[in-house]
Amino acid sequence: MQAPEIEVPIIGAKPAKDIGLSVSEGEYSLSFGIGELTGRVRGDTGMRSLLRQYLEPRVNEMLRVINQELLIPAQQRLQQMDKQGLVVIVDNLDRVDNRQKEGSKRTLPEYLFVDRGDQLRQLHCHVIYTIPLNLAFSNEFELLKNRLGDVKRLPMVPIQRQDGSDLATGMALLKQMVLARAFPDADATERLQGVEQIFEQPTMLERLCQISGGHSRNLLRILRRCLEEDDPPITHDCLERAIREHRDDLSLAITSDEWALIQEVTQQQKVSGEDGHHTLLRSLFVFEYDDPTEGRWFAVNPVLRETKKFRSLQAANHQTIP
Template identity: 50%
Template sequence: MKLDLKRFYQACNPMKTLVVSKPEDRQYYIDFSKVRGSKIINELGRTISRLSPDEPTCQLFTGHIGCGKSTELLKLKLELEQQGFHVVYFESSQSLDTADVDVTDILLAIAREVGQSLEAVKINLKPGYFQNLFREVAEFLQTPLDIGVEAELSVGIGKITAKTKDSPNLRSQLRQYLEPRTNGILESINKEILKPAIEKLKQQGKQGLVVIIDNLDRIDNTLKGYGQIQPEYLFVERGEQLNQLSCHVVYTIPLVLLFSNTLGRLTNRFGVDPKVLPMVPVKLRDGTRSSEGMRLLQQMVMVRAFPGVSWEQSQHLITEVFDSSETLERLCLVSGGHLRNLLMILFRCLQQDDPPISRECLESVIKKRCNELTLAITPDEWEVLREVARVKTLRGHENYELLLRSMFVFEYRDEDGSWFDINPILAEAKDFQL
């Protein structure tokens, strides 16, 4: 079987999110739930579908950036749609400034995305509160927004957010105006948008409305008022408001919140424990190799080379893509089970040379990546990394946030719960061996 190099190159793009509702993407999807410790997406879906449609749920989902959360959420969207739900999925990073987010920004983004999605299925809502709000905001900002009385909800909110997104000054003014009105905005979203929408969707034979807000895990750890970092401010201090929407909601949240001393308050605010999507294990807690994790990662690479070909067949085609099966194993091991890391290393190899990828090419890419990562690591952090590698835990370290966000440390799950290990690429560094 001949390798289609152009298709393989495109399929290995580390920045591409698989949209499993598309047949061309679905063929590349690998289910890692067996080795990740639990069927998290299944749990999120059951929570939504098993309860009464009139009983809204709010769930939290997190994990390392690049570990496959968006792909899993798009799979959840497809499964819920197949069960008859109307699902609104959107990436918050498309409309929000991740360095500077407030609760009203999130609420307006939800209102706009829901409005746009409903308009696409011929459900047009004209909430009176928002019609008045648009007019008042235009007057307050003293900026012509050109929002007609008959404008769709999504158009009106879109014009306001577009006007303020690139102007911190205007955004600050708008926030000062909207902040005292947060509860009014929330009440209007519930009474004038979500509840009427659910009634109309039921008339169309739908089970209910689900909103999935992706990429909120990418918000920066900038300081907000009262010395709180932005994730704590939004999800702990203001979490009660985010938990009051009258439909099923799934928020992605920063992984750092699971290690902060506000975790108890976070779970109290939302009444649920955050679901974590861990790494795919390449090794077990005791250091032995995870044969199942390694097999699935190798399958993930080979299905991109030969889509539609089973693993039983494609493992005999490894030498079409790599100079040996050991080179593919080395790639999977050094990725640490971080899916985007794996694709990024593979993609860099493909940028240098055509398959079969040689061991020399792979080692060259690994060395460069190791150098990039180690440039930012201080002597104190090396000490912490050595300790993490030894004891497999991260609890009690003040700089856990940096270690997680910088991809220096990965989280895994097994029957005994969470355990941690350093990014395998860092284990290649001379400083780690000292």
């Protein structure tokens, strides 16, 4: 079988003057020729493999050229516009598969962020990388921090303390996140006065925030389900139906072993470095919180607490749900 032909750009051949920086209503856009590669290799594993073989020995040269022809000129242009500099956010790397790298005992995240960490730091700008959660439980975590610097963990918005008592500040922030989408030009007080334009009953907003567990994406996902069904004000039945659908979708994927681990987290409010616990966090069965005084702790996703399975396990163990 003949290998597919690919066109690989000559790194460094594109002069710096071809780099584009456009400004529109306060938004800045950079263009660079290498971006044209994306569409050609996406979805073709054979082509990606060939491209990797070609680019692997040229990584350092690529970094040098990207710095000289893209980042440094961009920084200079931004500073001429009285901006402090350039920040690049490399998102979705937290989705890198945790499988072993071919021909190595290292996992792909360890190879990318630990073994190649020094190269990731060579870009001449501020860079924010998202990383897979399992690296936080890896034996390589300290080495990772030495290579890339401090790792910022983003816990849930705290709406409850570790002892189960409510935390009003976190709840207020989540409410404002919802209301700001409905009343973007109003202040915080005015938004609260408009709750009944969005929800049939004011208590429904608190119910939505509470069931989200402080996970903003889950909150907005449930809200979107409601809005797809009907226009505001959202009815009580509509909200509960959206919560139930979200709960059923999530619980459907939980195995018996994972239910046992969920029980452990309920009892201990912590997770270990075991693979099963990684799954609980990655699958959003368990949420991480950070208390300024008590430190990091973990709790079961509130929507799972309303399942018959969870309640039956609690009853069997004679536990109360905090």
